[in-house]
């Protein structure tokens with residue numbers, strides 16, 4: 261049932277080792293917590309013999325000496341409350357520390373995962389680990405674990421107390437109830453682990469299918485695939501329902517068997533009490549105390565066994581978190597420190613391609629031009645497949661001299677975005693090399709001076725300044741304003757009463773596609789990379805927005821080595837060199853003028869594009885600002901319409 265492409269899950273032994281490690285690391289706290297919970301359980305145990313004593317007094321028809329058991333009962337109740345408070349608090353603290361460490365390591369590794377690994381696993385898998393699994397482990401740590409520990413201690417002490425009243429009570433309870441409980445628990449645990457594992461897997465699969473269908477809604481509609489997707493989702497949901505039904509069925513049988521253990525145990529203790537009182541071995545009060553002890557066990561035993569259920573689920577979730585947390589580190593620590601921002605705006609921030617990928621380089625005082633001598637990007641024999649046997653780039657050679665610009669154009673699916681991601685180091689080539697100034701660029705050594713801006717811009721909830729400082733944490737306000745000016749966003753920001761403190765993202769000002777892209781380009785200016793890679797960064801905006809973005813892109817890429825995946829030929833034509841990609845091959849390259857003169861693929865695209873414009877005769881490679889509003893994209897995605 262394991263789906264091989266999903267992210268790894270730690271095995272039972274590794275999960276246990278991780279938990280033992282946590283307990284060892286907080287040894288003192290663990291012992292203190294156990295001592296406090298033992299004290300609480302001990303106070304609770306005092307109630308039954310004290311009540312037994314009251315019963316004996318009642319049997320003797322006397323009220324003499326009634327005061328002290330009542331006072332002791334009150335003292336035991338207070339003592340139990342205080343000790344429980346201290347013990348549960350300590351257990352919760354131990355758990356919270358463990359949780360925090362696991363979460364941090366998980367996020368660290370998740371962010372470090374090679375993109376192809378996440379894509380193969382599917383974003384739903386990662387998302388369900390970040391949301392459901394972390395929630396499940398958090399719940400367990402906050403409530404189930406403390407409750408479990410205290411109930412387990414109560415059970416142990418109660419059985420000891422029962423035996424202390426008279427060893428035969430203990431024996432009766434052990435012989436009549438424990439074998440049934442032990443067999444039931446073994447029976448349950450053997451079956452529940454795979455059933456809970458399946459429940460988590462089916463939930464992850466369902467989430468993945470939902471994400472796929474919703475994210476690809478335009479494509480699904482365009483190809484009339486709705487029924488097919490509904491059917492696929494139906495299968496996933498059926499699988500989840502089956503898994504939940506299996507869990508419920510198992511639980512029902514489990515608790516049914518436990519009830520039998522309770523009743524046989526109580527019957528045995530009562531029968532033993534009757535026999536011992538009859539023989540004069542114990543008083544009626546002691547027999548009553550024994551029956552009370554045993555009845556008091558029902559609650560903690562049920563709690564422990566019910567919590568086993570929760571803990572089992574939490575352990576399955578923990579194994580999924582540890583599976584990712586244990587992944588080897590593939591890249592050196594990023595130089596881009598985590599900003600002090602609130603949580604990302606969207607509920608599922610795991611996968612969106614980063615608006616700005618690549619760690620920051622030293623922050624300039626103002627967004628300035630980079631060192632023109634660096635930034636030579638060379639790709640040799642680059643091959644890449646998303647899936648084995650389906651190569652999408654077939655041995656590409658490309659040289660982008662330092663400080664120059666290259667536009668990648670060509671039909672949809674030609675491999676432009678893939679090449680851009682490889683050049684940015686997000687994917688590793690299957691064969692061939694990519695070097696920046698002689699140093700390899702790949703996922704294991706991300707070049708700190710390459711920044712990729714894609715059309716999937718992510719606006720984090722927070723202030724405008726926070727969002728900009730993602731790229732340059734130490735940038736001054738002046739540097740932020742300079743970057744905003746470069747991308748044409750300063751005028752808008754000045755109209756906001758809060759200026760740089762304007763809250764954007766889900767909690768505040770919802771930026772439109774153009775402004776979000778301008779923001780991403782401003783981050784690029786602040787990151788000040790040697791190489792800028794723009795993957796259709798202007799594609800999401802309308803024509804007016806596209807012109808704004810083209811100007812912004814020109815401004816922030818000035819002087820940098822630039823690779824541009826261009827939807828609009830007006831933008832491609834401004835690049836110094838144009839590369840036409842088709843079917844994963846470079847089919848043409850050269851300057852705009854040379855390619856148009858050659859009359860090949862680029863010339864066809866250029867003429868088709870020019871003809872689609874209202875004033876084709878006046879179209880020139882750099883006339884973007886004067887165009888009418890009818891630019892069509894060079895590439896049209898499946899499910900999208902050209903405007």
Ligand SMILES: Nc1ncnc2c1ncn2[C@@H]1O[C@H](COP(=O)(O)OP(=O)(O)OP(=O)(O)O)[C@@H](O)[C@H]1O
Pocket residue numbers: 379646647652670671672673674675676677678679895896897
């Ligand atoms: N994540 C992915 N998983 C599997 N195949 C992919 C993935 N991304 C792209 N491909 C495939 O790789 C090939 C190249 O796609 P790519 O997106 O690089 O082309 P493109 O020229 O950028 O197209 P477009 O202009 O439509 O963005 C296509 O056949 C595409 O279906």
